[in-house]
Amino acid sequence: MRLDALTVEILRNYLQGAVEEMAYVVERTAYTTFVKETADFTCGLLNPSGEFFAYPVELGVASFGGISYAQTLEAVGPLEPGDVVITNDPYGSAAAATHLPDIHLVKPIFWEDRLVAYGAGFLHSSDVGGMVPASITPRASEIFQEGLRLPPKKLFKRGEVNRDLLDVILANCRIPEQNWGDLQALVAGLTTGERRMHELIRRFGPDTVDKAMDDLIDYATRKVEALIRRMPAGRYEFSDYIEDDVVTKIPIRLKVALTIADGEIHLDFTGSDIQVSSALNVPTAGRVHPFMSVALVNYFATRDRTIPLNAGVLRRVRMTLPEGSVVNPKFPAACGVRYATVLRIYDAVLGALARAVPEDIPAAGGGQGCMVALSLPDPEAGRRHVTVIEPMIGGGGGRPARDGIDGCDASLGFLKTTPAETLEAEVPIVVRRFHLIPDSAGPGRFRGGFGVRLDFQVFQPEGLVTARGMERLRFAPWGVAGGTAGSTGSVMLNPGTTAERTIPKIEVLALEPGDVLSVRTPGGGGHGDRFTRPPSHVLADVLSGLVSRERAHEAYGVVLDGDRVDEPATAALRASRRSEEPTRAGTGAVFDFGAARREHERRWPPELQDAFIGLLMSLPAPYRAYVRRTLYGRVETLANERPVTPDDLDRLLKELRASIALK
Numbered sequence: 001m002r003l004d005a006l007t008v009e010i011l012r013n014y015l016q017g018a019v020e021e022m023a024y025v026v027e028r029t030a031y032t033t034f035v036k037e038t039a040d041f042t043c044g045l046l047n048p049s050g051e052f053f054a055y056p057v058e059l060g061v062a063s064f065g066g067i068s069y070a071q072t073l074e075a076v077g078p079l080e081p082g083d084v085v086i087t088n089d090p091y092g093s094a095a096a097a098t099h100l101p102d103i104h105l106v107k108p109i110f111w112e113d114r115l116v117a118y119g120a121g122f123l124h125s126s127d128v129g130g131m132v133p134a135s136i137t138p139r140a141s142e143i144f145q146e147g148l149r150l151p152p153k154k155l156f157k158r159g160e161v162n163r164d165l166l167d168v169i170l171a172n173c174r175i176p177e178q179n180w181g182d183l184q185a186l187v188a189g190l191t192t193g194e195r196r197m198h199e200l201i202r203r204f205g206p207d208t209v210d211k212a213m214d215d216l217i218d219y220a221t222r223k224v225e226a227l228i229r230r231m232p233a234g235r236y237e238f239s240d241y242i243e244d245d246v247v248t249k250i251p252i253r254l255k256v257a258l259t260i261a262d263g264e265i266h267l268d269f270t271g272s273d274i275q276v277s278s279a280l281n282v283p284t285a286g287r288v289h290p291f292m293s294v295a296l297v298n299y300f301a302t303r304d305r306t307i308p309l310n311a312g313v314l315r316r317v318r319m320t321l322p323e324g325s326v327v328n329p330k331f332p333a334a335c336g337v338r339y340a341t342v343l344r345i346y347d348a349v350l351g352a353l354a355r356a357v358p359e360d361i362p363a364a365g366g367g368q369g370c371m372v373a374l375s376l377p378d379p380e381a382g383r384r385h386v387t388v389i390e391p392m393i394g395g396g397g398g399r400p401a402r403d404g405i406d407g408c409d410a411s412l413g414f415l416k417t418t419p420a421e422t423l424e425a426e427v428p429i430v431v432r433r434f435h436l437i438p439d440s441a442g443p444g445r446f447r448g449g450f451g452v453r454l455d456f457q458v459f460q461p462e463g464l465v466t467a468r469g470m471e472r473l474r475f476a477p478w479g480v481a482g483g484t485a486g487s488t489g490s491v492m493l494n495p496g497t498t499a500e501r502t503i504p505k506i507e508v509l510a511l512e513p514g515d516v517l518s519v520r521t522p523g524g525g526g527h528g529d530r531f532t533r534p535p536s537h538v539l540a541d542v543l544s545g546l547v548s549r550e551r552a553h554e555a556y557g558v559v560l561d562g563d564r565v566d567e568p569a570t571a572a573l574r575a576s577r578r579s580e581e582p583t584r585a586g587t588g589a590v591f592d593f594g595a596a597r598r599e600h601e602r603r604w605p606p607e608l609q610d611a612f613i614g615l616l617m618s619l620p621a622p623y624r625a626y627v628r629r630t631l632y633g634r635v636e637t638l639a640n641e642r643p644v645t646p647d648d649l650d651r652l653l654k655e656l657r658a659s660i661a662l663k
Contacts, residue, residue, distance in 0.1 A: 002211075002215050002218070003208065003211055003212060003215050007204075007208070007212070008212060008215050008216065008219065011200070011204070011208075011209070011212040011216070012212075012216055012219075012308060014196075014200055015045065015053070015054035015196075015200070015212075015216070016054060016056075016057075016308070017196075018045070018054065018192075018193060018196035018197070018200075019043070019044045019045060019054045019055060019056045019193065020056050020058055020059065021192055021196065022043045022044070022056070022119065022121070022189040022190065022192045022193045022196075023041075023042065023043055023056040023058070023059040023060045023189065024059060025185070025188050025189045025192045026041055026043060026060075026121070026123065026185050026186055026188070026189040027039060027041075027059060027060075029184070029185040029188055030123070030181065030182050030185040030186075031177070031178040031179075031181030031182050031185070032125070032126050032175070032178045032179075032181075032182055032387075032388075033126075033387055033388060033418055033422065033423070033426060034124055034126050034371075034387075034388040035123050035124065035182050035185070037416060037418045037419070037422055038388065038390075038391055038415055038416050038417075038418055039059055039060055039061075039414065039415065039416050040061060040123070040124035040391075040415060041060050041061065041121065041122060041123035041124060041186070042055070042056065042060035042061045042062075042064050042121050042122060043056070043060070043119065043120065043121025043122075043186065043189045043190060043193065044056060044065075044119075044120060044121060044193075045117055045118070045119060045120075045193055045197065046069055046106070046117060046118040046119075046120050047117060047118075047213040047214070047217070047311075048115055048116070048117065048118075049068075049070060050068050050069035050070035050072070050073050050118065051068055051069075051070075051217065051310075051311035052064075052065055052066070052067065052120075052309075052310050052311050053117075053212075053213040053214075053216050053217055053310050053311065054216070054308075054310065055308075055309045055310055057309050060121075060414065061122075061414050061415075062297075062309070062413075062414045063290055063291060063294045063297075063342075063414075064122070064290060065290060065297070065309040065310060065311070065313060066288070066289070066290035066293070066297075066311055066313060066314040067096050067289075067290060068094070068096065068287075068311070069093075069096050069104075069106055069118070069120055070094075071093060071094035071096070071285075072085065072087055072092075072093040072094070072096050072097075072104070072106060072152045073085070073106065073118075073152075075092060075093070075151065075152040076152040076153065076154065079108040079115070079154075080108075080157075080158055081108070081110045081158065081159075082156060082157070082158040082159030082160070083107070083108060083154055083156055083157055083158065084105055084106070084107045084154065084155045084156035084187060084190070085105065085106040085107075085152055085153070085154060085155070086103065086104070086105055086150055086152070086153055086154075086155040086165075086169075086183075087103075087104050087150050087151060087152040087153070088100045088101070088102060088103045088104065088128065088148075088149065088150050089149050089150055089151045089152070090143070090283035090335055091143075091283065091331045091332075092149075092151035092152060093151075093152060094285040094287070095283040095284050095285040095287070095289055097122070098282070098283050098291065098335065098338055099136070099146070099283075099335050099336050099337075099338050099339075100128050100130070100135060100143070100146045100147040100148065100149060100336065101124050101125045101126070101127075101128050101134075101135050101136065101147070101336070102122045102123070102124055102125075103122060103123060103124075103125050103128070103150075103179075103182075103183065103186075104120070104121070104122040105120065105121060105122070105155065105183070105186050105187065105190060106118050106119070106120040106190075107119045107120070107187070107190040107191070107193075107194065109193070109194045109197050109198075111197075111198065111201050111206050112206075114206060116197065116201065116206055116209065116210065117197055117209075117213070119189070119190035119191070119193035119194055119197075120190070121186055121189060121190065122186075123182050123183075123185070123186050125173070125175075125179050125182065126175060126178065126179075126373065126386050126387060126388050127147075127173050127174040127175050127179070127386045128146075128147035128148050128172070128173050128179075129147040129148045129172040129173050129174070130145060130146045130147035130148075130336075131145045131146075132464075132466050132507075132508050133174060133373065133375030133384055133386045133464055133466060134371075134373035134375065134386050134388065134466045134468075135147040135336065136279065136336035136337060136371075136466065136468040137279065137336065137337075137466060137468070137507050137508060138246040138278050138279050138280060138336075138337045138340075138468060138505075138507060139246055139247070139278060139279070139507055140278065140279040140334040140336055141247070141277045141278060141334055142332045142333070142334055143331070143332045143333065143334050143335065144332060145334065146279065146334055146335075146336045147172070147173070148168075148169065148172040148173065150169070153165055155183070156187070166180070174375075174383060174384055174385075174386050175385065175386055197209070216308055216310055216312070217310050217311050217312040217315070218312060219308065219312065220307055220308050220309075220310050220311075220312030220313050220315075221312035221313075221315040221316060222312075223300075223304055223306065223307045223312075224300050224307060224312065224313055224315070224316050225263045225264075225316045226304075227300055227303055227304055228260060228263050228264065228265055228316055229263050231260050231356060231357055232260065232356060232357070233260050233261050234259070234260060234356065235257055235258070235259045236257070236258045236259075236260075236352045236353070236355040236356045237255070237256070237257045237258075237352060237355075238255075238256060238258075238348050238349075238350075238351030238352040238354075238355065239253055239254065239255040239256075239271075239348060239351075239606065239609075240254050240344050240345075240347045240348040240351065240364075240475075240478075241253055241254065241344065241475055241597070241600070242254070242280055242340060242341055242344050242471065243471060243472070243473065243474040243475055244474075245276040245277070245278050245280060246278040246279075246280070246505075246507070247276070247277050247278050247629075248628075248629045248632070250628065250629065250632050251475075251600065252273045252276060252280060252326055252341070252344075253271070253272060253273045253609055253613065254269070254272050254273070254326070254327070254341070254344050254345055254348045255269065255270070255271035255272050255348065255609075256268065256269055256272075256345070256348045256349055256352055257270070257271075257352070258349065258352035258353065258356060260356060263316060264316045264317070264318060265296065265316065265317050265318070266317075266318045266319070266320070267292060267293060267296075267317065267318070267319045267320070267349065268319075268320040269292070269319070269320060269321050269322065269325065269327045269328075270320055270322055271609070271610055271613055271614075272322070272325050272326055272327050272613070273325065273326045273613060274324060274325055274326065274613065274616050274617060274624045274625070274628060275324055275325060275326050275328075275329035275330065275333050275624075276326055276625070277625050278334060278337075279334040279335060279336040279337040279338070279468075280326065280335075280337050280338065280340060280341050281326050281329035281333045281334065281335045281338060281341070282326065282327050282328075282329070282335065282338045282341050282342060282345070283328075283329060283333075283335050283338065284319075284321050284327060284328050285328070286321050286323055286328045287319070287321075288314050288317055288318065288319045289319070289321075290314060291338075291339075291342045291345070292319055292321070292327065292342075292345055292349075293314060293317055293319075293349065294342065294345075294346050294349075294411060295345075295346045295347075295349040295350040295353060295411070296317065296349060296353070297309075297313055297314075298410060298411075299353060299357075299360070299361075300313060302360075303360070322617060324617065324621050324624070325617070326341060327341075327345070330621065336468065337468045337469055339369055339469060340368075340369065340468070340469040340470075340471050343367050343368065343369055343409075343411050343412070343469075343471070344367060344471070346367075346411040347364045347365075347367055347411075347477075347478075350362075350364065351364075351478070351591070354480055354591075358480075358481065359400060360400060361400070361480070362396070362397040362398060362399040362400065362404065362410070362480070362524075362527055363397035363398045363399075363404070363442060363444065363448060363477070363478060363479045363480045363481075363483050363486075363524060363525030363526055363527045364397050364477040364478045364479075364480075364486070364524065364525045365394060365395065365396045365397045365404065365409035365410055365411060365448075365449070365477060365524045365525075366393060366394010366395050366396070366409045366449075366451060366472060366477055366486065366489070366521050366522040366523065366524055367394060367409065367411070367471060367472050367477050367522065368392065368393065368394045368409075368469060368470065368471045368472050368489060368521055368522055369391060369392075369393055369409075369411075369412045369415070369469045370391070370392040370393075370467050370468070370469045370470045370471070370489075370519065370521070371388050371390075371391055371392075371467070371468050371469060372388070372389045372390050372391075372392055372454070372465065372466075372467045372506075372517075372519060373386060373387065373388045373389065373465065373466045373467070373468075374386075374387055374389050374427060374429065374458070374463060374464070374465055375387075375463070375464040375465075375466075376427070376428065376458070376460050376462070376463050376464075377460065377461075377462050384464075385427075387423075387426060387427050388418075389418070389423060389427070389429075389454075389456065390417065390418050390423070390454055391412070391415045391417075391418075392452065392454060392467075392470075392519050392521050393407065393408060393409050393412050393415065393452070393521060394407075394409050394449075394451050394452070394472065394477065394486070394489065394521040394522040394523060394524060395407060395408070395409065395440065395441055395448050395449025395450045395451050395452075395486065395521070395522070395523040395524035396408055396409050396410055396448065396449040396524045397409075397410075397442075397448055397449070397477065397480075397486075397524040397525050397527065398441075398442065398444045398445075398446040398447050398448045398449075398479070398480075398483055398524060398525060398526045398527030398528070399446055399527060400446070400481075400527060400528075401446065402446055403441075403446050403447050403448070403449065404441065404442075404446070404447065404448040404449030404524035404525075404526075404527075405449045405524075406436050406441075406449040406450045407436060407449060407450065407451070407452040407521075408449065409449075409524070420434055423456075428458070428459060428460055429456045429457060429458050429459075430456065430457045430459075431454070431455070431456050432455040432456060432457055432516055433453055433454065433455035433518070434452070434453070434454050434455075435452070435453055436450040436451070436452060436453075436546060437450055437451045437452065437453050437487070437520055437521075437523065438450070438545060438546050438547065438548060439487070439546075439547060439548055439551045440486065440487040440520075440522070440523030441486060441487075441523040441524060441526070441546075441547075442476075442477065442479045442483060442484045442485050442486035442487070442523055442524055442525040442526035442592075443479075443483065443484045443526045443530035443533070443551075443555040443556060444479055444481075444482070444483030444484060444525070444526020444527045444528045444529070444530050444533065445482070445483070445526075445527065445528030445529055445530065445532045445533045446483070446526065446527045446528055446533075447483075447526050447530075447533065447541075448477065448479070448483075448486045448523050448524025448525050448526050448527075449523065449524040450523055450546055451486075451487060451489065451520060451521040451522050451523040452520070452521045453518065453519070453520045453521075454518070454519050455495065455516050455517070455518040455519075456516070456517060457514065457515065457516045457517075458511050458513065458514075458515055458517075459513050459514065460513060461512070461513050462510075463510070463511035463512075463513075463515070464508055464509070464510055464511070465506060465508070465509040465511060465517060466506065466507070466508055466509075467491075467505070467506035467507075467509075467519070470489070470491070470505045470506060470519075471489075472488055472489050472521075472522040473488050473489050473490060473491075473504075473505060473522075474488060474596050475488075475593070475594065475596050475597045475600075476488050476522065476525070476593070476594030476596065476597070477522055477523070477524055477525040478525050478591050478592060478593045478594070478597075479525035479526040479527065479591065479592040480525065480527055480590065480591055480592075481527055481528050481529075481590055482528050482529040482530070482590055482592075483525055483526030483527040483528055483529075483530065483592065484525070484526045484530055484555070484592050485525050485526075485592045485593060485594035486522055486523035486524045486525045486526070487522055487523040488522055488594075488596075489519075489520050489521045489522045490502060490520045491503050491504070491505070491506060491517070491518065491519055491520070492517075492518040492520070493515060493516070493517060493518070494515060494516050495516065495518045497516075525592070526592075530555060530556055530557075531556065531557050531574045531577055531578055533556055535556075535558045535565040535567070535570050536565065538552050538556045538558040538565075539552075539558070539560065539563075539564070539565050542560065543563065553573075557570060557573045557574040557576075557577045558570050558573075559573055603636070603639040603644075604635075604639075604644075605643075607646065608635075608644055608645070608646060608649070611646035611649050612631070612632075612635070612649055615627075615631075615649060615650075615653055616628055627653070627656060630656060631649070631652055631653065631656065634652050634656075635648070635649070635652065638652075
């Protein structure tokens with residue numbers, strides 16, 4: 001029997017305030033810039049089964065709301081008042097943790113010797129050891145290279161710190177004082193949640209509060225089911241790509257089939273690439289995981305803003321995640337850059353939704369969450385200091401009735417920009433530029449959001465930069481409903497000088513004193529026919545310096561006479577352009593993928609990719625990576641002569657089997 005609606009609403013509002021307070025405590029007491037400024041953390045309240053029933057929406061990372069801590073709690077055994085569990089192990093926590101820098105803490109909440117709930121959350125540590133400063137490099141091939149791995153253990157026992165474990169943790173990172181400060185901030189947040197739960201129980205009693213947890217999760221479940229039932233039943237497929245796997249430069253395919261039926265959604269990732277020998281794998285433990293459904297959750301929250309963010313949001317979602325694939329890797333696959341892949345999964349699910357409900361779905365955003373980290377020598381401490389400089393995020397995708405958001409992609413909208421003044425106060429650098437990039441937004445009736453450019457200068461020697469998650473430098477963010485793809489990103493060293501040079505994706509980049517690094521993010525794709533964008537809107541962008549006069553003419557067919565629109569000339573030019581590009585107009589799920597992806601799929605059409613990945617998944621796991629890179633090269637050579645077919649793949653595999661005695 002459910003609680004009455006008024007009681008549930010009172011409890012819901014109280015609990016929402018409680019988890020927001022928990023998050024603010026962490027933000028205000030954390031040590032590292034990436035936690036206290038960028039807000040790469042979260043904390044909330046779990047029911048006794050280890051699922052979130054209350055989760056913050058105003059502060060912190062929004063994409064962990066469906067995480068289950070059940071296996072983490074099972075692994076550590078019985079808990080007592082004052083205990084705090086710690087883990088960062090994706091494999092030991094059944095993907096509650098998803099890469100090593102995310103350190104998770106769980107604190108049991110008791111009432112008169114009865115376990116009533118848990119406080120839980122994570123924070124992103126700027127360094128947990130590993131082969132590079134800031135720990136994460138896409139070139140890592142095993143999780144052992146990515147830093148200290150902590151299976152679920154007790155960091156606090158009955159309120160006392162487990163000093164032996166803490167000493168091991170702090171001895172295996174480059175910033176021990178900052179990490180311990182951040183961990184204490186998270187403990188303070190969880191303790192705040194414990195206090196607020198006790199206050200609630202004193203008012204309503206433990207049985208009512210226990211029932212409220214179930215009712216809140218059930219409420220979210222019913223609201224989501226009602227939304228799904230209004231969506232058109234059917235199966236909708238879409239694919240997108242990580243541009244390369246770092247090691248072989250082969251694109252990583254991410255394919256999803258979204259099926260809507262009987263009040264449920266099934267996401268089937270069959271056809272996605274095999275797990276790769278780099279850090280781009282996404283641990284999911286083969287179960288329903290929020291990282292695979294961020295676009296779905298965003299859609300639900302946009303369509304019904306009364307849905308609470310808790311475990312119920314995913315109760316009507318099922319998933320197929322093939323074992324040994326990039327979306328369900330097997331131990332000890334590296335996974336440090338897993339969120340770069342999550343962002344492309346977001347785009348793939350978004351594209352499938354655009355085929356199901358085209359009137360509701362935006363174009364692709366910049367699709368990049370590049371965390372630029374700088375390591376400099378710290379002479380006083382006798383070691384290196386590591387700071388995340390900025391989360392470099394692209395522009396948002398054009399929406400069905402509005403332009404994309406500049407410099408902010410919906411898939412990463414929870415991360416904050418670090419003020420230049422804070423950076424310069426904490427790190428010996430100077431921020432030379434930080435602004436929107438003109439002409440970077442994908443044209444459309446509703447254009448995409450503009451990308452962002454950050455230039456910063458270092459003055460100390462031995463500077464090292466890492467930049468995980470740098471993507472969309474080749475395959476542009478797609479436009480939809482007649483909109484055009486956005487711009488790609490780029491990286492440049494010492495722009496505007498005689499030493500200027502364009503550099504590829506950063507893994508570890510050494511900087512000399514005086515060097516200026518310039519990072520430019522992708523622009524969002526456009527939505528709708530660009531020749532129907534009101535000329536006055538184009539003129540406003542020109543006058544603001546965000547669209548050049550040349551682009552206004554070429555991309556939008558707008559003719560300007562000084563600071564006004566030449567209406568007759570614009571009408572004539574647009575009519576001429578529209579007759580030249582009849583397929584660009586219209587509505588619905590019509591995608592513009594950009595030239596690079598079109599060329600890739602000309603050589604690798606979808607049916608060939610399906611056959612290729614199917615062959616790889618049929619092989620013993622130890623052989624897959626070798627066969628992938630060898631066969632890919634042979635197919636590319638053959639594609640220079642003629643279109644390649646699945647029969648060609650079979651023949652090439654037979655030849656390969658014979659040459660290496662592959663069983």
